[in-house]
Amino acid sequence: MRRLVRVGVTAAAVLVVGAGTAYAVNTALHAGPQGDGTGVTPAGWRVTPAGAQTALGSLPTASALSPDGKLLLVLNAGDATHESVQAIDPASHAVVQTIPYKKPDGLYAGVAFSPDGRHAYASSGGANTIHAYSVDGQHHLTEDPPIALPTKNPAGQVVNLYPAGLAVTPDGKRLVVADQMSDSASVVDLATRRVDTVGVGHNPYGVALSPDGRTAYVSNQGANTVSVLDISGPLPTVARTVTVGTHPNRMAVDPHAGTVYVANSESDSVSVVPAGAAAPRSTIDLSPYQGAPVGSNPDGLALSADAGTLYVANSGNNDVDVVDAHTGHIRGMIPTAWYPTAVTPSADGRTLFVVNAKGLGAGPNPNGPNPYTDNQRSGTPGFEAQYVGTMIAGSLSSIPTPDAAQLAKYSQQVVANDGFDERDKVRSAAPNNPVPARVGEPSPIKHVIYVVKENRTFDQEFGSLGKGNGDPSLNLFGDDSAPNSRALQRKFVTLDNFYANAEVSAQGWNWSVGANSNPYVEQTWVGNYSGRNHPYDYEGGNFTTAMNRDPKDSYIWDRLADKNIAFRNYGFYESDNVFNPGPSGPDPRLVANTDPNFYGWDLKCPDSSGTFTPRTACNTRIDEWQREFQQYEAKGNLPAVEFLRLGNDHTQNTTPGYPTPKAYVADNDYALGRLVDSVSHSRDWASTAIFVVEDDAQAGPDHVDAHRTIAQVISPYTQTGKVDSTQYSTASMLRTIELIAGIGPMTQFDATATPMFNSFTGKPNLTPYTAVKPAQDILTSVNGANAPMAAQSAAQDYTREDQIDEQVSNQAIWQSVRGAGSPMPAPVHAAGAPPNPPAGDPDDDGH
Structure with missing residues (x-):
C-alpha cells in the first residue's frame, strides 16, 4: 500500500x-x-x-x-x-x-x-x-x-x-x-x-x-x-x-x-x-x-x-x-x-x-511586528497587524x-x-567541501557547537550590516549592542536568505531539535499565547509534541545516542536549571548528557556579563560552558556535538530594575563572542563548526519575510567574508549538522532540505577571533522606573518564553531604542489578509 x-x-x-x-x-x-x-x-x-x-x-x-x-x-x-x-x-x-x-x-x-x-x-x-x-x-x-x-x-x-x-x-x-x-x-x-x-x-x-x-x-x-x-x-x-x-x-x-x-x-x-x-x-x-x-x-x-x-x-x-x-x-x-x-x-x-x-505564508512585515490585531486603532477594513503569529491568512x-x-x-x-524527486541527487559543487554529501562520508569537521537564541529577525540586527539584503531603517541593534554578531557575520559567511521554519517559540524549539512541528503543537500554541488556558508544554515533558514514530527517539540528541556519538547539553529543554515537567517526563538521554550547573531559560541569569543586575543564583552561562570546555580541551575529549542555549536576546523589555533591551542583546552578543574566541584559540578550532540560529523570528520586522532570521556558521571553513543567498531554513542547518556528525535525517524536512554547502569552502582560514566587549554603558544599563512603558513591561510574565504580550514587548523595545514616545511604523494590511475581518471591537492585549 x-x-x-x-x-x-x-x-x-x-x-x-x-x-x-x-x-x-x-x-x-x-x-x-x-x-x-x-x-x-x-x-x-x-x-x-x-x-x-x-x-x-x-x-x-x-x-x-x-x-x-x-x-x-x-x-x-x-x-x-x-x-x-x-x-x-x-x-x-x-x-x-x-x-x-x-x-x-x-x-x-x-x-x-x-x-x-x-x-x-x-x-x-x-x-x-x-x-x-x-x-x-x-x-x-x-x-x-x-x-x-x-x-x-x-x-x-x-x-x-x-x-x-x-x-x-x-x-x-x-x-x-x-x-x-x-x-x-x-x-x-x-x-x-x-x-x-x-x-x-x-x-x-x-x-x-x-x-x-x-x-x-x-x-x-x-x-x-x-x-x-x-x-x-x-x-x-x-x-x-x-x-x-x-x-x-x-x-x-x-x-x-x-x-x-x-x-x-x-x-x-x-x-x-x-x-x-x-x-x-x-x-x-x-x-x-x-x-x-x-x-x-x-x-x-x-x-x-x-x-x-x-x-x-x-x-x-x-x-x-x-x-x-x-x-x-x-x-x-x-x-x-x-x-x-x-x-x-x-x-x-x-x-x-x-x-x-x-x-500562502507571511510575506514581509517591515511595519511590524505589531500586536496581534489593531483593528480598533486602524479603523481600516481588512486591517491585519504584521505580527508573524497572526498575519498569515x-x-x-x-x-x-x-x-x-x-x-x-x-x-x-x-x-x-x-522536492521529493531531488532528495537523492544532492551533491556539493566543490569536490573538497568539508560538508559530506552522504551520511558516513568523511569530514575534516569533527566537532559541532549548535547555539539557539531567541526571536530576532535578520533586519533587526543585520539590516544595517552593509552586506547582504538588509534594510537599515529596521535595524534596532547595531555595532554598539551587537558588535560580535555583526563582526562574525562580516568576517565569516553572511546568510541573508535564511528562515525559521516556525512562527513562534513553541513551534521553533521543535523545529530546532526535531525538524518538524506536529499538529498538536501547530494547533494548540495559539491557545497558550493568547491566554486561552493551554499550558506551555512544547519543550519536552509531554511526548505528544514529539515528531517521530517513537516519541523517545525523536530529537537530534536521540539520533546521536543511537549511534553512540558523544554530545553535551547546555540548557536545551530546561528552565531555571530544572527539566521541563510534564505527563511524559523529560527525555532521559538528554538528562544524562546535560551539564547540571548550566541554567536554561531564566532572564535573571546572565549569558555573559558578571555585572548583570539583578541576577539569580546561577553561574553566568558562558562562564559555565567555558569551564567545561577547558576541561575537554585539557583532556582532548571534546564531544562531537554540543547544544548551547543563549536566550537573553529575548530581553525583558523595559521592566524597571532589569537590563534595557540593548543591554540584554549586548549580554547575549558578548557570550557568543566569547564562545567563538575560546574555540578559535583552542586546539580544536581547525576541526570545529559553530552553528547559530534563532528559534523563531517573531519579535522583529523584516522587509523580505516575517520568517527571515539570524543565522551564522562560524568555522575556519566559512571564514570567507562572502554572502551566501541560498534559501536555507532551520531544517537546512540541522541537515548540515547531521551530515557532519554522521546521522541520518529525522523527518522529510531535513531530508529534503538544502545542505549549507555554499557556505563552506575547502580551504580553511585558521585566523582566530577575539571577542569585542560591548560598551560598558550599554552592557550594564538598567531600565529606570520612568523607562518607556515600564509599568506594562513589569506586569508581563517572563517565567517562560513567549508568555508575554507581544504588543507591549515590541513597543517597549522600540521606544527603549528609539526614544520614549517614538511611534513604531504604522502597521499595514498584510498580504493575503481576509477581506472581511470579524466585526466588533476585538481586544488587542495579546498574551
Missing part, C-alpha cells in the same frame, strides 16, 4: 546537472507569497494550490458541511482576537457570515452539525464550553447559550477539559466531546445539557461515531491508541482500546460498513479498523516515496459518499492524498496551500473543500474532483513542489 512516486519532474528551486555533479540553487527564491497565487514555505517548498481560493481568518483548523450540503462552517483558531466561525456558501465559495470571539472565549478543533442541520456546535478549547448555534432556513447562524463543561472533578479539584473534536449522534440527542487536557471524553445530553465524563488515553483529539450511534471512537493524540466507547447506556464506558499509529488525529467512518479510518500523524499512515475489531485490519502507508522519514503529518480525513474513496489532508506535505478505500492504493495527490488541516467533499461529490491553515481551496488524467498532473506538481 506504499505510495511509490516515480515522476520525472525537476523542482523549480533546484537544478541537478547530472548524477554526482553540481548542485545549483536559485538564490533569488524567497519565502512567502510570490504575487502570482503561489507561495514558498520557509523550508523552500513551493505552494501551488489547486482550485479556487477563498481567504479565511487566522489558523483555520476544522470544517463541517451541513446535511443538505448548502453551508460549510470553518473554525479559525488563531492567536489573540483572530478566532472566529466563518460560514461559507459552497456554491459561490464566499464567506457569508463571521462570528468572532474575544479571549478568554475562543475556538479549537471541533465543529459539527446536528443530523437535521438545524443546529451546529463548535469546541471552545480553554473556555471549557461548547458553542451552540441555531441554523435557520437561510443558513444563517444565531448563537445560543453555550454548553458548559465541568471545571471541577467529583473530588472538587479544578480541571481543564479543553474540548477538542466532537460529533453529534445520529438521533441528534447527544454530543460526544474529546477533552484534550483532562485525558477524558464527555457525552452531553443536548436536551438537559447533562455532561457525563469517562477517562480515555492521553491528550484525546478526534471523535467519530458508528453508524448506529451506539459506539464512539476517540483518538488519543498523545499516544498510539483509539478509545472505543460504549455510549448506548446511561453512562459512557470504555469498551476496548485499539492500538494504531503514533499520535492519531482525526477519523472517518464508513456509514455502510462501519469501518473506521484513523489518521496517524507521526506514523504517516492511516489505520483501517473494521467495526467491532480489536485491532486494525490494515495500514495505509502515506510515505511520499519509498523509505521516506516521517513528516506527512496526516490530519483531516473524509470519505466519498459511496465510501469508495478516502481523502487525506497531509498538513506536512501540503497535499491531499486520494486513496482507494477498498485496496488502500494511493491514486494520486492534489496540491493545496500551506498546511491543510481538513478536507470535505461537497454533497454532490464534484468538489473538494480543503482548509489550509497557513495559506488561512484559505479555502475549492477543487473540482479530479479525474485520473488531472490527478496524474496534480501528483507531478506535488512531487515538484516538495
Whole structure:
C-alpha cells in the first residue's frame, strides 16, 4: 500500500546537472507569497494550490458541511482576537457570515452539525464550553447559550477539559466531546445539557461515531491508541482500546460498513479498523516515496459518499492524498496551500473543500511586528497587524474532483513542489567541501557547537550590516549592542536568505531539535499565547509534541545516542536549571548528557556579563560552558556535538530594575563572542563548526519575510567574508549538522532540505577571533522606573518564553531604542489578509 512516486519532474528551486555533479540553487527564491497565487514555505517548498481560493481568518483548523450540503462552517483558531466561525456558501465559495470571539472565549478543533442541520456546535478549547448555534432556513447562524463543561472533578479539584473534536449522534440527542487536557471524553445530553465524563488515553483529539450511534471512537493524540466507547447506556464506558499509529488525529467512518479510518500523524499512515475489531485490519502507508522519514503529518480525513474513496489532508506535505478505500492504493495527490488541516467533499461529490491553515505564508512585515490585531486603532477594513503569529491568512481551496488524467498532473506538481524527486541527487559543487554529501562520508569537521537564541529577525540586527539584503531603517541593534554578531557575520559567511521554519517559540524549539512541528503543537500554541488556558508544554515533558514514530527517539540528541556519538547539553529543554515537567517526563538521554550547573531559560541569569543586575543564583552561562570546555580541551575529549542555549536576546523589555533591551542583546552578543574566541584559540578550532540560529523570528520586522532570521556558521571553513543567498531554513542547518556528525535525517524536512554547502569552502582560514566587549554603558544599563512603558513591561510574565504580550514587548523595545514616545511604523494590511475581518471591537492585549 506504499505510495511509490516515480515522476520525472525537476523542482523549480533546484537544478541537478547530472548524477554526482553540481548542485545549483536559485538564490533569488524567497519565502512567502510570490504575487502570482503561489507561495514558498520557509523550508523552500513551493505552494501551488489547486482550485479556487477563498481567504479565511487566522489558523483555520476544522470544517463541517451541513446535511443538505448548502453551508460549510470553518473554525479559525488563531492567536489573540483572530478566532472566529466563518460560514461559507459552497456554491459561490464566499464567506457569508463571521462570528468572532474575544479571549478568554475562543475556538479549537471541533465543529459539527446536528443530523437535521438545524443546529451546529463548535469546541471552545480553554473556555471549557461548547458553542451552540441555531441554523435557520437561510443558513444563517444565531448563537445560543453555550454548553458548559465541568471545571471541577467529583473530588472538587479544578480541571481543564479543553474540548477538542466532537460529533453529534445520529438521533441528534447527544454530543460526544474529546477533552484534550483532562485525558477524558464527555457525552452531553443536548436536551438537559447533562455532561457525563469517562477517562480515555492521553491528550484525546478526534471523535467519530458508528453508524448506529451506539459506539464512539476517540483518538488519543498523545499516544498510539483509539478509545472505543460504549455510549448506548446511561453512562459512557470504555469498551476496548485499539492500538494504531503514533499520535492519531482525526477519523472517518464508513456509514455502510462501519469501518473506521484513523489518521496517524507521526506514523504517516492511516489505520483501517473494521467495526467491532480489536485491532486494525490494515495500514495505509502515506510515505511520499519509498523509505521516506516521517513528516506527512496526516490530519483531516473524509470519505466519498459511496465510501469508495478516502481523502487525506497531509498538513506536512501540503497535499491531499486520494486513496482507494477498498485496496488502500494511493491514486494520486492534489496540491493545496500551506498546511491543510481538513478536507470535505461537497454533497454532490464534484468538489473538494480543503482548509489550509497557513495559506500562502507571511510575506514581509517591515511595519511590524505589531500586536496581534489593531483593528480598533486602524479603523481600516481588512486591517491585519504584521505580527508573524497572526498575519498569515488561512484559505479555502475549492477543487473540482479530479479525474485520473488531472490527478496524474496534480501528483507531478506535488512531487515538484516538495522536492521529493531531488532528495537523492544532492551533491556539493566543490569536490573538497568539508560538508559530506552522504551520511558516513568523511569530514575534516569533527566537532559541532549548535547555539539557539531567541526571536530576532535578520533586519533587526543585520539590516544595517552593509552586506547582504538588509534594510537599515529596521535595524534596532547595531555595532554598539551587537558588535560580535555583526563582526562574525562580516568576517565569516553572511546568510541573508535564511528562515525559521516556525512562527513562534513553541513551534521553533521543535523545529530546532526535531525538524518538524506536529499538529498538536501547530494547533494548540495559539491557545497558550493568547491566554486561552493551554499550558506551555512544547519543550519536552509531554511526548505528544514529539515528531517521530517513537516519541523517545525523536530529537537530534536521540539520533546521536543511537549511534553512540558523544554530545553535551547546555540548557536545551530546561528552565531555571530544572527539566521541563510534564505527563511524559523529560527525555532521559538528554538528562544524562546535560551539564547540571548550566541554567536554561531564566532572564535573571546572565549569558555573559558578571555585572548583570539583578541576577539569580546561577553561574553566568558562558562562564559555565567555558569551564567545561577547558576541561575537554585539557583532556582532548571534546564531544562531537554540543547544544548551547543563549536566550537573553529575548530581553525583558523595559521592566524597571532589569537590563534595557540593548543591554540584554549586548549580554547575549558578548557570550557568543566569547564562545567563538575560546574555540578559535583552542586546539580544536581547525576541526570545529559553530552553528547559530534563532528559534523563531517573531519579535522583529523584516522587509523580505516575517520568517527571515539570524543565522551564522562560524568555522575556519566559512571564514570567507562572502554572502551566501541560498534559501536555507532551520531544517537546512540541522541537515548540515547531521551530515557532519554522521546521522541520518529525522523527518522529510531535513531530508529534503538544502545542505549549507555554499557556505563552506575547502580551504580553511585558521585566523582566530577575539571577542569585542560591548560598551560598558550599554552592557550594564538598567531600565529606570520612568523607562518607556515600564509599568506594562513589569506586569508581563517572563517565567517562560513567549508568555508575554507581544504588543507591549515590541513597543517597549522600540521606544527603549528609539526614544520614549517614538511611534513604531504604522502597521499595514498584510498580504493575503481576509477581506472581511470579524466585526466588533476585538481586544488587542495579546498574551
